[in-house]
Amino acid sequence: MSAAPSVAVEPREHYLNVDYGIRSWLLTTDHKRIALLYLISITVMFFIGGFFATLIRLELMTPAGDLVTSDTYNKLFTMHGIVMIFFFLIPSIPAVIGNFVLPMMVGARDMAFPKINLLSWYMYIIGAGITLYSIIVGGVDTGWTFYTPFSTTYSNTHVFGAVIGIIFAGFSSIFTGLNFIATVHKLRAPGLTWRRLPLFIWSHYATAVIMILGTPVVAISLILVAVERVWHIGIFNPALGGDPVLFQHLFWFYSHPAVYIMVLPSMGVVSELVTTFSRKRIFGYPFVAGASIAIAVFGFLVWGHHMFVAGISIYSAMLFSIMSYLVAIPSAVKVFNWTATLYKGAISYRTPMLYAFGFIGLFTMGGLTGLFLSALGIDVHVTDTYFVVAHFHYIMVGGAVMGYLGAIHYWWPKMFGRMYPEGWAKVAAATIFIGFNVTFFPQFILGYLGMPRRYHAYAPEFQVLNVMSTAGASILAVGYVLPLIYLIWSLRYGEVAGSNPWGATGLEWQTTSPPPTHNFEETPIVTEEPYAYDKQPEMEFVA
Amino acid sequence: MWTNFPLFPVRASNFADKVDPLYFFLVGVTVFFTLVIFLTITVFAIKYRRSVHPKAEQIEGSLVVEVTWTVIPLAIALVIFVWGVSVYYSYGAPPKDSLRVYGTARQWMWKFQHADGQREINELHVPVGRDVAVTLISQDVIHSFFVPAFRVKMDVLPNRYRTVWFRPTRTGTYHLFCAEYCGTAHSGMIGSVVVMEPGDYETWLASGGEGSLGSSGEKLFRHFGCISCHRSDKGARGPDLAGLYGREVHLQDGSTVMADENYIRESILAPKAKIVAGWQPIMPVFQGQVDEEEMLELIAYIKTLQQNPLNVNPNAPLPNEEQRKRNPQVEPQVIRP
DSSP, X not given: OOOOOOOOOOOOOOTXXXXXXXXXXXXXXXXXXXXXXXXXXXXXXXXXXXXXXXXXXXXTTSSSOOSSOHHHHHHHHHHHHHHHIIIIIHHIIXXXXXXXXXXXXXXXXXXXXXXXXXXXXXXXXXXXXXXHHHHHTTOOOSTTTTOTTIIIIIOOSOHHHHHHHHHHHHHHHHHHHHHHHHHHHHOOOTTOOGGGSOHHHHHHHHHHHHHHHHHHHXXXXXXXHHHHHHHOOOSSOGGGTOOHHHHHHHHHHHHHHHHHHHHHHHXXXXXXXXXXXXXXXXXXXXXHHHHHHHHHHHGGGOGGGGOTTTTOOHHHHHHHHXXXXXXXXXXXXXXXXXXXXXXXXXXXXXHHHHHHHHHHHHHHHHHHHHHHHHSHHHHHHHTTBHHHHHHHHIIIIIIIIHHHHHHHHHHHXXXXXBOOOHHHHHHHHHHHHHHHHHHHHHHHHHHHHTOBSSOSSOOGGGHHHHHHHHHHHHHHHHHHHXXXXXXXXXXXXXOBOOSOTTOOOSGGGGSOSSOOTTSOSSOOOOOSOTTOTTTSOOOOOOO | OOSSOOSSOOOOBTTHHHHHHHHHHHHHHHHHXXXXXXXXXXXXXXXXXXXXXXXXOOOOOOHHHHHHHHHHHHHHHHHHHHHHHHHHHHTSSOOTTOEEEEEEEETTEEXXXXXXXXXXXXXXXXXXXXXXXXXXXXXXXXXXXXXXXXXXXXXXXXXXXXXEEEOBOSOEEEEEEEOSOOSTTGGGOOEEEEEEOHHHHXXXXXXXXXXXXXXXXXXXXXXXXXXXXXXXXXXXXXXXXXXXXXXXXXXXXXXXXXXXXXXXXXXXXXXXXXXXXXXXXXXXXXXXXXXXXXXXXXXHHHHHOSSOHHHHOTTSOOOOHHHHHHXXXXXXXXXXX
């Protein structure tokens, strides 16, 4: 266990004990408290989405659709997607970890616009409330993609409510992005030049750009869905004079960059973890930072790769294909740089580092299988099959969720002043890694075999691989419940952490844990580039 | 469950020979890079673990290394891109002498119509070794025609005809799936493609049918009263349709358009969208009057027209009173200049 200096401290005032009243939480403008409000909210949403996934996997154990009806099954995968994407993955790292540590990382007392930050959480809660209401009164069955004209004309479910809920969630994400950009530009501590910014900040800056530029477009396209659905104004339905493929262009213009909203923050986390736990500078800082920006920019020009069989011309298909390869290169550069950072490091295998290893491995597989989907000729066969399902789960669960869990463990001592139990945490990390691969690897094979996604019942020859997948999902479920238990346990019984249990270089580790309401007793002054571990005093802590 | 446990799909069309090699190349690339990353991380993590290597050596980075691992993946990506484009290109326009089949998709079934009049539901019979082109349209939402054994997939749209082609290389019965989520019974919108020896296919074709598509279309052409305006004599109030298909049509706004299936369909459903030069926009709208199967028959008939039908059979009856009552909106409007 950590032998970090756990000095017996006097009970001192920090952001958690400054006030216990319910109003002090619901009306707080403290970025750290807002982060915790988000942490609780998205954890609830994660387990709701996980519950839907559990029912999906149980249904798919047998080829016949026998556990639930087709309508119920269609609602399950729709709501799994909506809840996990809009209410867990997109806010996960930015709204929880980013909210908590970004101001501290730049040496600020709070976000640039603390009230907008609180408004962001209320937007999220209103959106989540409307969406949960739509689920309770009957659910939605359009798939999270809301393809027209099915969603506007043919579905008899609560499309309107779901769409409005997502639009609110979108505003919460725009407000978060706005705060990130303003805070990074205006509130950096003296000496914190752009080249001295931690890579976590660079990746969140890139994420914020996507949030602000992309989210309005998904709001617009969903509003158009609502308009056609409610007032029968012909936009997408050809019977009313609309164009159904137009919706796909609008939807993916945001929803492909949204994948980078989910994974860029994780990449920022991994850069922090790899440097901290190998006690090294990042290999090729300008390339890792620049790659985040390149991903954000190129990410806006690849949306058509979701539509290679949807009726776009061969020339636009070629353009979207080549752009998809170009956006893959900066991701590859990041993976290579993280790997090279390990070279001649002093590597410890603490839980956050295990998650970083997991991220690099699974993201690599997710990224490489993306090459299949951007290859025009192969995409024709594998699009809309389980190959796609496997691919994006490797990116979003293998990538984004691994990064999120790594971040939660890494900053947990900063957030609550207590260590998580290392032994249990390692068991959970290993369980998740194994469970994840057993769940999703068989789906690549299923996809090339030709099993379409969103199938309630399927051909009998697909059963063995589906049973494997369901078995893996049950392992994965155990892996996700474990941290929920031991992290709550650690709030009271965890070892006291001290201000810098990892001996890390970031500014957030220079203040106490948990931090005071205004983060720093005095404004820090930055004199070094990030990750200057050679200048950092040696810390005694066991690998 | 364990007796039929394939890990790789059957190869039953010309496209399998194009798609599978690229797939295996990509599997190779994926395995190679995954191993490189996994092994490098494992070696570094063991060799430089803190207990044996407690003091890290700081390394700034290296431009040469960065350029290397940018350029090499980029080169591999470009190879995959070009290869992928060449495969995709072959999915394009069907060969000229393809066997033509027409189909409609709807929640939640597939209907196919062969040129000779054979109709089938959720089954598609085709001969082995012959290029087959299937032209499809949806009656409602977006569906997707997917035959894994052929490595063929195409979204079926509700507003235009799209054509997919393949050359079956193996007789047998293969899955036909709807691959675009389309509502309640999406996973029930399945069927089979039956690939037969040419002789068996001919026998099957001859075994039924309700007259050719074109002859059904001719009945509709008279039923909807098309013939009362689209004629070649002085009574014509619309352009003569003889020889229309595949010809360039001059429009009122000065542009030209190729008269293909999509043009003919649009001109029936929404005649004002493209007005032929020299004619008044007086044709009634048939949106909601003609369903997609009838439309396919009408188009099949119009394609066969080499002469105006009145010239071929001047005594053929015009729409009778009863039909006019059923379809009051097709009452010809008389325009007096």
